[in-house]
Amino acid sequence: MSKVVNVAVAVIHFNNQYLLGFRHASQHQGNRYEFVGGKIEPDETPTQGLIREVHEEIGLDIAQNTAVKMGVIRHDYADKIVVLHVFKIRVSQAQFDGLQEGKGKEGQAVTWVHQSDLVANQYPLPDANARILEWLKLPNTIYITQPLDSFVSVDKWVDFYSQKLPDDAHCYLRPQTSDENATAMIDGLLTIRADITPIIQYATLACLLERLPERLDAWLKNGMVHLNHQQLITLDFSSLSKNYRYFASCHDQHSLSRLNTLATSHTVMGCFLSPVKATPTHPETFQSGGMGWQTLGEWAKICDVPVFALGGVGQADLATAYEHGAMGIAGIRLLVDKV
Numbered sequence: 001m002s003k004v005v006n007v008a009v010a011v012i013h014f015n016n017q018y019l020l021g022f023r024h025a026s027q028h029q030g031n032r033y034e035f036v037g038g039k040i041e042p043d044e045t046p047t048q049g050l051i052r053e054v055h056e057e058i059g060l061d062i063a064q065n066t067a068v069k070m071g072v073i074r075h076d077y078a079d080k081i082v083v084l085h086v087f088k089i090r091v092s093q094a095q096f097d098g099l100q101e102g103k104g105k106e107g108q109a110v111t112w113v114h115q116s117d118l119v120a121n122q123y124p125l126p127d128a129n130a131r132i133l134e135w136l137k138l139p140n141t142i143y144i145t146q147p148l149d150s151f152v153s154v155d156k157w158v159d160f161y162s163q164k165l166p167d168d169a170h171c172y173l174r175p176q177t178s179d180e181n182a183t184a185m186i187d188g189l190l191t192i193r194a195d196i197t198p199i200i201q202y203a204t205l206a207c208l209l210e211r212l213p214e215r216l217d218a219w220l221k222n223g224m225v226h227l228n229h230q231q232l233i234t235l236d237f238s239s240l241s242k243n244y245r246y247f248a249s250c251h252d253q254h255s256l257s258r259l260n261t262l263a264t265s266h267t268v269m270g271c272f273l274s275p276v277k278a279t280p281t282h283p284e285t286f287q288s289g290g291m292g293w294q295t296l297g298e299w300a301k302i303c304d305v306p307v308f309a310l311g312g313v314g315q316a317d318l319a320t321a322y323e324h325g326a327m328g329i330a331g332i333r334l335l336v337d338k339v
Contacts, residue, residue: 008050009037014096046085072304075128140328147176158188172199179207275311300325
C-alpha cells in the first residue's frame, strides 16, 4: 500500500499577486515552483499544520488571517499518495510589504507572481497542484438565472441576461422549460455573450447533445455540468462522463459525502451549499430559516471542493462567507431584480 502524506497548502495572495516558493532539485517534484506549505503532523488539524508551516517556511504569522478552505486534492504519485488540504489566505498590506522577493527561512527562493501568469501555467508546479489553478479561476460570485416563466418570452430572457451579466461572469443557467426553449435560451445567450462561463444543468445535456453537439463541446471546454441535490444522491457516478467538469448543489451532509465521493473520480469544481438564509426560492425557509452561517462553516470543513454560499445572500455577505470557509456567494437575485 502506498504511503499517504497529508500536506497543508497556503495559497497566499494580496489582490492579484500570489506567493510562490521554488523547490530544490533534490526534493520530490524538484525544480518546480510551489505554494507555501508542508506536511501535517499526526497530532495536528489541517489548519494548525497550515499556520505552523507558513511560519516555519517564510516567517509569516497567519493565525489571525482568514483561511478560506479551497478543497482537498488526492494525487497518486508512483511512490506515494499526496493529500493536499488547500487554503486561500489574503494577506494585509503590511504583511505583503514584509514578504518581498528573496528567500524563505529555509533558504528557498520566494517570489510574487500575477494571477493571470499563474493560471496560464507560466510557473511550472508539482502535478498535484493542477486542480488548484483551476479553482483559482473561479470568481467570488456566481450568478444564477431565473426560469423562463419569470419572463414573457425567450427573447426577453436572453436580452435581460446578455445585458445584465458582468463581463466574464460565471453563470448557472436554469431555463426550467421545454427542451426547445431551453436550447434557444442557452444558445441565444452564449452566442451573444461568449465571455460567460456557463454551468449547464445535467437535465438539459441530452437535448443539447442532440441539437447542438459541437456548440455544447465548445461551451463545456471552460464550462461545467450542474448536478442538483437529488441527482447527486441517486445517480450512478460511473455513468457520468469524465470529459466534463462538474458543479453540484448540496443541502445536507449526506449529499456532501456523495459529492466528496464524486470528486475522487471526476473533476468537481465546486458546490452550492444552501439555503443559508430564508429565500423566496425556498418559501419554507421563511418559517424554518436557512441553515445559517455556523452550519455552513461546519459543512464547509468537510467538503473537498470550493463552497459557494447560496440562499438569501448578497454582496454584503462576502466577508462573512469567507470567514465561514466559503470561496464566494451565488444567487438568483444578485442582478437587478427587475424583469
